[in-house]
Amino acid sequence: xxxxxxxxxxxxxxxxxxxxxxxxxxxxxxxxxxxxxxxxxxxxxxxxxxxxxxxxxxxxxxxxxxxxxxxxxxxxxxxxxxxxxxxxxxxxxxxxxxxxxxxxxxxxxxxxxxxxxxxxxxxxxxxxxxxxxxxxxxxxxxxxxxxxxxxxxxxxxxxxxxxxxxxxxxxxxxxxxxxxxxxxxxxxxxxxxxxxxxxxxxxxxxxxxxxxxxxxxxxxxxxxxxxxxxxxxxxxxxxxxxxxxxxxxxxxxxxxxxxxxxxxxxxxxxxxxxxxxxxxxxxxxxxxxxxxxxxxxxxxxxxxxxxxxxxxxxxxxxxxxxxxxxxxxxxxxxxxxxxxxxxxxxxxxxxxxxxxxxxxxxxxxxxxxxxxxxxxxxxxxxxxxxxxxxxxxxxxxxxxxxxxxxxxxxxxxxxxxxxxxxxxxxxxxxxxxxxxxxxxxxxxxxxxxxxxxxxxxxxxxxxxxxxxxxxxxxxxxxxxxxx
Numbered sequence: 001x002x003x004x005x006x007x008x009x010x011x012x013x014x015x016x017x018x019x020x021x022x023x024x025x026x027x028x029x030x031x032x033x034x035x036x037x038x039x040x041x042x043x044x045x046x047x048x049x050x051x052x053x054x055x056x057x058x059x060x061x062x063x064x065x066x067x068x069x070x071x072x073x074x075x076x077x078x079x080x081x082x083x084x085x086x087x088x089x090x091x092x093x094x095x096x097x098x099x100x101x102x103x104x105x106x107x108x109x110x111x112x113x114x115x116x117x118x119x120x121x122x123x124x125x126x127x128x129x130x131x132x133x134x135x136x137x138x139x140x141x142x143x144x145x146x147x148x149x150x151x152x153x154x155x156x157x158x159x160x161x162x163x164x165x166x167x168x169x170x171x172x173x174x175x176x177x178x179x180x181x182x183x184x185x186x187x188x189x190x191x192x193x194x195x196x197x198x199x200x201x202x203x204x205x206x207x208x209x210x211x212x213x214x215x216x217x218x219x220x221x222x223x224x225x226x227x228x229x230x231x232x233x234x235x236x237x238x239x240x241x242x243x244x245x246x247x248x249x250x251x252x253x254x255x256x257x258x259x260x261x262x263x264x265x266x267x268x269x270x271x272x273x274x275x276x277x278x279x280x281x282x283x284x285x286x287x288x289x290x291x292x293x294x295x296x297x298x299x300x301x302x303x304x305x306x307x308x309x310x311x312x313x314x315x316x317x318x319x320x321x322x323x324x325x326x327x328x329x330x331x332x333x334x335x336x337x338x339x340x341x342x343x344x345x346x347x348x349x350x351x352x353x354x355x356x357x358x359x360x361x362x363x364x365x366x367x368x369x370x371x372x373x374x375x376x377x378x379x380x381x382x383x384x385x386x387x388x389x390x391x392x393x394x395x396x397x398x399x400x401x402x403x404x405x406x407x408x409x410x411x412x413x414x415x416x417x418x419x420x421x422x423x424x425x426x427x428x429x430x431x432x433x434x435x436x437x438x439x440x441x442x443x444x445x446x447x448x449x450x451x452x453x454x455x456x457x458x459x460x461x462x463x464x465x466x467x468x469x470x471x472x473x474x475x476x477x478x479x480x481x482x483x
Contacts, residue, residue, distance in 0.1 A: 017168045033174060047275075064311045081280055083245025084275070102353040112425070135158070177342050184335070187333075239463060244459065251408070405461040
């Protein structure tokens with residue numbers, strides 16, 4: 001695939017996104033940016049959330065990781081399903097009943113302003129780092145197959161990437177993103193299906209033969225029961241998946257902001273129910289694709305690239321033909337931008353509502369400040385991506401999920417504490433607990449293998465972190481005085 005073709009595809013793709021933005025942002029104000037005027041069709045939100053939830057990390061790293069852990073990632077996905085149903089039954093009714101724009105205002109109503117600001121701060125840190133790493137992956141692929149050929153520096157690639165997102169989100173915000181994410185999810189799923197089809201054709205396998213080859217391969221192992229010390233042990237993965245979904249979706253402004261644009265709680269719950277089922281199926285497609293990539297490499301005698309994240313891009317763009325290459329490119333762009341654009345809108349919303357007190361300001365002031373906040377987070381994305389490029393030595397999906405375990409833990413503890421009892425916390429001690437909790441969790445993660453004969457904590461460090469936060473909040477709280 002020539003750089004000129006790649007550039008042409010990108011130009012058409014972003015022209016379509018900007019066109020959607022132009023139509024959906026007509027008459028938009030800050031209320032439209034933050035809530036979509038609460039008129040989003042539930043089925044569009046459900047389908048578009050697939051792309052936002054998966055991101056370029058799933059698109060690249062999940063297939064690549066099959067060579068290391070087989071279908072073990074599916075244990076996590078099954079946990080996701082339980083987590084989404086908890087969100088549907090507990091958190092969403094709460095958010096709709098309180099008519100929240102930023103979900104962290106719940107913490108202010110339940111506790112106080114300091115607790116509220118603490119929760120919002122941890123979201124900003126968590127989502128900024130996570131979304132930056134996802135964008136890093138997209139920029140790396142574009143650099144490899146387009147900008148390197150033109151000798152354009154990586155920093156320019158990243159700037160271009162972020163600028164394009166900014167252009168089509170800065171006016172319509174979440175209203176535009178509901179529609180652009182639907183557009184992008186279509187290309188993401190299509191890319192996976194087409195690549196699976198192309199690999200099967202090149203290997204001469206029918207659908208039934210392809211399923212048989214994958215299921216009988218060394219990569220098809222899903223459940224890991226035997227070694228409880230391993231990070232892949234099923235109970236660890238399943239519980240981690242459930243709590244990752246609860247925190248990274250149900251306690252995440254970016255994702256819940258889309259759900260809160262639905263007309264009512266009934267439609268929002270329908271959206272979450274169908275989204276959860278479709279997401280399980282789509283993840284299974286990604287794992288099947290990963291097994292096929294390794295099987296194809298074995299059959300054709302192709303040397304594996306030095307990093308697992310490079311496997312899918314290398315084969316799709318060099319082995320499977322022009323059609324697969326085009327759809328791979330569309331898929332990586334769609335998955336990365338569907339996640340990044342909603343993150344940028346979610347971060348902007350949270351900062352404006354949670355820290356700039358927008359509800360008491362005139363529309364002209366709100367619009368100006370929102371613009372600068374939107375620019376500020378775009379620049380922050382750029383800086384984090386450039387730093388990560390210098391230090392990255394591992395699969396991006398590992399990096400994203402491990403960072404999330406430490407940064408989302410305090411949010412899990414805060415919400416769990418608020419929902420499970422009526423105790424009151426003592427203001428200034430809340431941020432102290434929330435800062436010390438990740439530090440203590442890191443210590444637990446470091447010493448447990450030493451103290452307990454190589455027993456390893458994996459992604460369930462999120463649960464440990466949440467429990468430590470909960471315990472700390474209990475210690476600094478007091479019983480509620482009934483009036």
